[in-house]
Amino acid sequence: MVVRYVRYSLLFILTVLVVSLALGYGSRSFEAYCPFGGAESLWGLYTVGEFSCALGPLNLSLLVAVVGLTLVSKKSFCGWACPIGFASELLGRLGGRVLGTQWRPGPRLDQVLRLIRYPVLVAFLYLTYKSGELILRGYDPFYLIFSGFGHGSAGAVSYYVLGALIMGALLIPMFFCRYLCPLGAVLDPFSRLGWIKVARNATTCTDCGICQTACPHDIPVQRVDYVRSRDCTNCAECIEACPEEGVLTLRAAGWRKP
Amino acid sequence: MKISVWTLPILVVVALFGGYLLRTAVAIPTTTVGTTQATGAKLECVVSGVKCKGTAAFFTSLYEGVDGVLAIETFATEHKAVFTYDPARISPDDIEKVMEQEVLLNDGSRVQVFECLSRQEM
Numbered sequence: 001m002v003v004r005y006v007r008y009s010l011l012f013i014l015t016v017l018v019v020s021l022a023l024g025y026g027s028r029s030f031e032a033y034c035p036f037g038g039a040e041s042l043w044g045l046y047t048v049g050e051f052s053c054a055l056g057p058l059n060l061s062l063l064v065a066v067v068g069l070t071l072v073s074k075k076s077f078c079g080w081a082c083p084i085g086f087a088s089e090l091l092g093r094l095g096g097r098v099l100g101t102q103w104r105p106g107p108r109l110d111q112v113l114r115l116i117r118y119p120v121l122v123a124f125l126y127l128t129y130k131s132g133e134l135i136l137r138g139y140d141p142f143y144l145i146f147s148g149f150g151h152g153s154a155g156a157v158s159y160y161v162l163g164a165l166i167m168g169a170l171l172i173p174m175f176f177c178r179y180l181c182p183l184g185a186v187l188d189p190f191s192r193l194g195w196i197k198v199a200r201n202a203t204t205c206t207d208c209g210i211c212q213t214a215c216p217h218d219i220p221v222q223r224v225d226y227v228r229s230r231d232c233t234n235c236a237e238c239i240e241a242c243p244e245e246g247v248l249t250l251r252a253a254g255w256r257k258p
Numbered sequence: 259m260k261i262s263v264w265t266l267p268i269l270v271v272v273a274l275f276g277g278y279l280l281r282t283a284v285a286i287p288t289t290t291v292g293t294t295q296a297t298g299a300k301l302e303c304v305v306s307g308v309k310c311k312g313t314a315a316f317f318t319s320l321y322e323g324v325d326g327v328l329a330i331e332t333f334a335t336e337h338k339a340v341f342t343y344d345p346a347r348i349s350p351d352d353i354e355k356v357m358e359q360e361v362l363l364n365d366g367s368r369v370q371v372f373e374c375l376s377r378q379e380m
Contacts, residue, residue, distance in 0.1 A: 063277075
């Protein structure tokens with residue numbers, strides 16, 4: 001539990017920083033701190049040498065930093081820094097408490113649903129490039145929450161979208177991150193390479209599956225020697241949950257398949 | 259090689275801080291009007307109301323035909339505008355007055371859209 005408290009503390013501090021920016025403290029808009037904005041600005045920079053809408057250099061430099069972090073430590077940004085990931089995780093825990101359990105789609109359905117984030121990514125990038133505006137702001141939970149349904153939100157539709165995402169997070173663990181997050185889709189290929197991975201000692205592992213239950217992304221850790229899954233955020237929940245000492249550890253396993 | 263779990267928060271903080279510092283490597287303005295290489299004095303203003311490419315374009319349109327303003331660069335995420343101007347033809351006070359003028363809206367009303375929150379001659 002100690003690692004979780006440290007992780008939640010870091011997530012809480014970063015969320016408070018974003019809230020304070022959204023309230024007008026600091027010299028920049030909170031949107032300037034979204035690494036996905038860097039991905040949205042790439043085409044505009046390439047074609048006309050300008051950033052789209054309210055995006056700027058910080059979006060781009062944070063995207064570079066987050067991609068670098070992902071190459072080193074998989075999707076650590078998602079598990080240790082992203083306010084939306086934090087909200088999803090807290091809502092998931094709340095849903096589990098209130099409803100007694102959360103729905104975990106079967107492996108096949110889960111794999112298919114995880115592909116939805118790619119068309120979402122394509123839609124975000126294409127429409128942003130085409131219009132030069134952050135045209136899908138009204139459907140972006142990060143913008144809706146921190147702007148308080150500000151300029152560019154889509155009226156009642158935005159409320160329905162955010163309501164649906166909250167319901168999804170209560171019912172299915174990490175609903176938005178797993179199935180819809182476009183930044184997650186950008187990071188997927190880099191995450192597969194991730195240098196630091198959770199490693200399992202197969203000789204001492206009892207295959208109890210507690211690690212998979214503890215994993216917010218439902219990764220079957222007990223079936224692999226190294227967790228190469230693109231969805232692993234290195235949150236260390238599996239390591240903390242494992243009842244056997246030293247079975248699960250973090251290892252610098254290299255970029256190639258160990 | 260075994261890695262301590264405590265490496266992760268350190269890596270995350272270092273990456274985010276590194277990304278924050280790296281922003282200066284890509285100092286690309288949101289909009290550029292005029293020739294920024296022109297010789298002249300520089301004035302940097304933090305302007306409330308410059309929030310995106312659209313508002314930045316409207317902001318720079320206020321200076322069309324204003325004598326002495328040679329170039330304007332806007333940085334929407336920092337709500338900033340950098341003017342290159344000829345001090346013999348226009349003063350920083352006059353530049354500030356232009357941005358703070360009331361503008362005519364479609365409904366016929368007149369409002370002040372931009373406000374210079376701070377300025378610095380460079």
